[in-house]
Amino acid sequence: MVDFHTHILPGIDDGSQDVDMTKDMLLEEQKQGVDLIAATPHFYAHRMSMEGFLERRTEAMAQTRQICRSLEEDLGRALPEILAGAEVYYFPGVGKAKDVPKLCIGDTRCLLLELPFEQWGEDVLKDVRDLIFRQKLCIILAHIERYIGFQKDRSIWDEIMELPIHAQINAGSFLRKNGILRPDKKKRFCMNFLGEHPGTLLGSDCHNITDRPPNVEAARKFIAGYFGDKALAYMDEVAERILTI
Numbered sequence: 001m002v003d004f005h006t007h008i009l010p011g012i013d014d015g016s017q018d019v020d021m022t023k024d025m026l027l028e029e030q031k032q033g034v035d036l037i038a039a040t041p042h043f044y045a046h047r048m049s050m051e052g053f054l055e056r057r058t059e060a061m062a063q064t065r066q067i068c069r070s071l072e073e074d075l076g077r078a079l080p081e082i083l084a085g086a087e088v089y090y091f092p093g094v095g096k097a098k099d100v101p102k103l104c105i106g107d108t109r110c111l112l113l114e115l116p117f118e119q120w121g122e123d124v125l126k127d128v129r130d131l132i133f134r135q136k137l138c139i140i141l142a143h144i145e146r147y148i149g150f151q152k153d154r155s156i157w158d159e160i161m162e163l164p165i166h167a168q169i170n171a172g173s174f175l176r177k178n179g180i181l182r183p184d185k186k187k188r189f190c191m192n193f194l195g196e197h198p199g200t201l202l203g204s205d206c207h208n209i210t211d212r213p214p215n216v217e218a219a220r221k222f223i224a225g226y227f228g229d230k231a232l233a234y235m236d237e238v239a240e241r242i243l244t245i
Contacts, residue, residue: 002036002239003029003080003216004168005087005112005142005203009060013041015207023067024209029080032217036081036243038105038203039064040112040142043086050099057084083243087142089114092123095130101137109245110138112168115147120156128160138245140166143205145173145190161197166242168201169193171219172212191226198231199238 007015008029010022029037039061043053061084068079083106090113094100104111111131115124131137141147141160144167151157173190194200202223206214224232 001032001034001216001220001236002038002201002243003034003204003206003214004038004140004201004239005040005170005205006037006214007041007087007205007207008037008064008082009039009041009057010063012056012060015041017208019063019067021208022064023071025206025214026064026067026071026079028209028214030077032214034080034214034216036083038085038112039082040085040087040105042114043088043103045089045091045094045097050102053086054102057086083108085110085112087112087114090116090124090127093127095127095134100131101135104137105243108138108243109136110140110166110242112140112142114142116150117147118150119152120147120150120160122156125156125159128163128165132163132165138166138242139163140168140201140242142168143170143173143203144193144200145169145186148189166199166201166238167193167197168203170205171202171215172205174219174222175215194223194227194231198227198234200235201239201242202235 008025010016010019016022085105086103088103169190173186204214204216
């Protein structure tokens with residue numbers, strides 16, 4: 001089981017604030033049966049340099065791996081494997097930015113891309129195409145359900161959805177904070193999207209252990225109950241396959 005979108009590294013963004021919070025989040029991921037975590041702290045090109053971000057991420061990954069070693073020694077069982085990545089916020093020209101592949105997940109060519117929360121235009125489409133066809137990256141669009149409300153004109157949305165991209169849905173978009181299923185428009189969109197795009201990836205987008213915790217287990221139970229175990233197995237198959245790209 002893969003959690004494709006997390007802010008679990010300590011002290012690097014608005015996610016985990018310290019090693020204790022990271023420890024609690026890791027234990028919760030392990031409890032839920034997660035085998036692999038993509039650590040995807042926010043990268044904003046207009047706020048930080050690539051070099052500075054990578055240096056901070058390296059330090060945070062070292063801290064996190066030390067936490068894992070200590071926990072594994074204490075508990076006598078393995079914790080999830082962690083791959084360093086980033087949630088890359090769109091910026092004009094990202095499609096040709098030569099250093100962007102450094103932000104891919106682990107040793108893969110998979111990049112978690114956060115698109116603008118506004119009407120998408122031709123510039124966004126061109127950059128996504130360039131990332132795919134010029135840079136040869138496997139693009140994962142973060143929390144796909146959060147953009148649709150801004151697309152009053154869906155022509156660019158439709159063109160992007162026709163590209164060889166992967167979409168990621170947040171587990172919490174199926175759930176309330178207390179774990180009860182959401183009855184709202186967002187949940188309906190996610191259900192319809194999963195029906196049309198069965199290889200969609202799942203991520204918790206966890207930031208802490210309270211209001212934005214790891215929660216993929218509950219969402220997976222809903223998906224299996226609504227679409228069947230085969231649908232969930234196919235999502236897992238796609239997740240494993242793209243991590244070899």
